[in-house]
Amino acid sequence: MEKYKPAEEYDLIRAAKKLFVSAFVVFSFAAYAVHERLSPEMGVSAVAPQMSPTAQVAAVLPPPPTDPQLVVPSQPTFPPSVPQPNTVPAGTVPQPTATSRPLPSPTFPSQQARGQYRDGTYTGRPVDAFFGLVQVQATVKNGQLADVRFLQYPNDRRTSVRINNVAIPRLQSEAIKVQSANVNIITGATLTSEGFIESLQSALSTAKS
Amino acid sequence: MKETRILMGMPITVEIVDATATPEALDSTFAYFAQVDARFSTYKENSEISRINRRELELDQASAEMRTVFALAEQTRQETGGYFDIRRHGAIDPSGLVKGWAIYHAAERLRQKGFRNFYVEAGGDVEARGRNAAAENWRVGIRNPFAPDEIVKVLSLSDRGVATSGTYVRGQHIYDPNDPGALQTDIVSLTVIGPNIYEADRFATAAFAMGREGILFIERLEGFEGYMIDARGMATFTGEFAGYVCDDGAN
Numbered sequence: 001m002e003k004y005k006p007a008e009e010y011d012l013i014r015a016a017k018k019l020f021v022s023a024f025v026v027f028s029f030a031a032y033a034v035h036e037r038l039s040p041e042m043g044v045s046a047v048a049p050q051m052s053p054t055a056q057v058a059a060v061l062p063p064p065p066t067d068p069q070l071v072v073p074s075q076p077t078f079p080p081s082v083p084q085p086n087t088v089p090a091g092t093v094p095q096p097t098a099t100s101r102p103l104p105s106p107t108f109p110s111q112q113a114r115g116q117y118r119d120g121t122y123t124g125r126p127v128d129a130f131f132g133l134v135q136v137q138a139t140v141k142n143g144q145l146a147d148v149r150f151l152q153y154p155n156d157r158r159t160s161v162r163i164n165n166v167a168i169p170r171l172q173s174e175a176i177k178v179q180s181a182n183v184n185i186i187t188g189a190t191l192t193s194e195g196f197i198e199s200l201q202s203a204l205s206t207a208k209s
Numbered sequence: 210m211k212e213t214r215i216l217m218g219m220p221i222t223v224e225i226v227d228a229t230a231t232p233e234a235l236d237s238t239f240a241y242f243a244q245v246d247a248r249f250s251t252y253k254e255n256s257e258i259s260r261i262n263r264r265e266l267e268l269d270q271a272s273a274e275m276r277t278v279f280a281l282a283e284q285t286r287q288e289t290g291g292y293f294d295i296r297r298h299g300a301i302d303p304s305g306l307v308k309g310w311a312i313y314h315a316a317e318r319l320r321q322k323g324f325r326n327f328y329v330e331a332g333g334d335v336e337a338r339g340r341n342a343a344a345e346n347w348r349v350g351i352r353n354p355f356a357p358d359e360i361v362k363v364l365s366l367s368d369r370g371v372a373t374s375g376t377y378v379r380g381q382h383i384y385d386p387n388d389p390g391a392l393q394t395d396i397v398s399l400t401v402i403g404p405n406i407y408e409a410d411r412f413a414t415a416a417f418a419m420g421r422e423g424i425l426f427i428e429r430l431e432g433f434e435g436y437m438i439d440a441r442g443m444a445t446f447t448g449e450f451a452g453y454v455c456d457d458g459a460n
Contacts, residue, residue: 145220175442187333187349188351189352
């Protein structure tokens with residue numbers, strides 16, 4: 001679990017992080033602009049990943065005795081048709097190298113039996129999620145987690161950096177537009193962010209019956 | 210019948226529409242995720258992956274599930290030019306591949322029990338089978354990466370997997386193998402629709418790390434469609450993506 005820092009140190013760290021992100025974005029744009037000027041003109045941006053030719057999904061390995069159904073997902077009519085890049089800048093070879101630091105371990109109630117939580121709405125504490133604060137509110141109905149809402153989220157991700165979007169046939173663009181929320185399921189990446197999980201945990205820690 | 214539990218460090222939701230749904234089917238699905246977590250969680254000291262990382266267990270002595278995941282990860286690494294890689298600081302963290310793979314297997318287990326209309330969702334990745342309670346394709350909303358309580362696109366899906374990779378994901382392999390240490394910051398969200406969640410997830414993870422080129426990678430993959438949102442709120446989407454969009458979702 002992250003320790004909660006004093007407010008002044010908190011603000012300094014946040015300012016430093018924002019400065020770093022801004023500097024990185026500017027540097028990336030500058031590097032991209034320089035790269036574009038140096039690369040030969042192609043139909044596609046020159047930075048395309050090097051890829052192996054068409055591959056089939058792996059064959060089934062011997063299943064463990066307790067789960068005879070264990071198979072690799074296979075799609076007989078579908079091998080991913082992996083594109084060959086038009087060009088690869090000299091010296092660009094994928095160098096898979098680890099970069100991220102290990103995360104602190106999130107702790108959760110280990111057994112989520114039905115009815116473990118008391119019904120109600122619980123607000124988690126705000127958590128620093130690098131780009132800003134994340135704070136969620138959890139709703140428990142019938143003893144189960146029924147809804148999670150964002151009270152605070154990082155909203156300073158918009159930048160005015162213009163990056164040339166080379167026109168590719170069949171790709172189209174649009175501005176995102178808010179739609180009706182009448183959906184069955186939601187897909188998004190934010191729910192696995194560390195800030196989200198910490199804030200949710202702090203909300204549910206007050207909901208335990 | 211629907212339930213959400215927090216396992217593997219994220220909310221996991223299972224809904225079964227078929228009239229034959231039972232609490233046991235839900236319990237068994239969550240038990241499966243708990244078993245996957247016990248084996249693959251790098252946060253658990255005694256998990257099989259932690260023992261492998263401490264060299265207490267060799268891969269050829271590991272479970273068949275573990276060896277399968279390693280083989281799939283290596284295949285994905287090669288297919289994506291290294292943009293997908295489970296190796297980290299000399300240790301292995303397969304959680305990015307395990308998530309989609311586990312959701313897929315959870316869905317297959319439900320199908321083998323005879324269910325046809327259900328979905329399994331974990332941390333924003335979805336395997337949607339059949340139809341919803343209104344007997345329509347499942348309505349899947351794409352979260353606004355700038356305002357997570359808002360939806361920016363509504364999809365109509367049946368027998369598909371949909372995965373979204375995004376900037377706020379931590380602890381997963383979202384990095385550029387050509388520039389180790391640099392976080393990709395131009396694209397904030399990439400949603401991939403594929404024939405199943407295992408395929409959608411592994412390619413969404415790799416394509417997101419490619420930055421703006423990622424949507425081109427998805428465009429060239431037959432059977433996959435993608436919707437990419439950049440830091441300015443502009444979306445770029447693949448040629449057949451519109452076929453999945455619910456136009457009546459517009460405000």
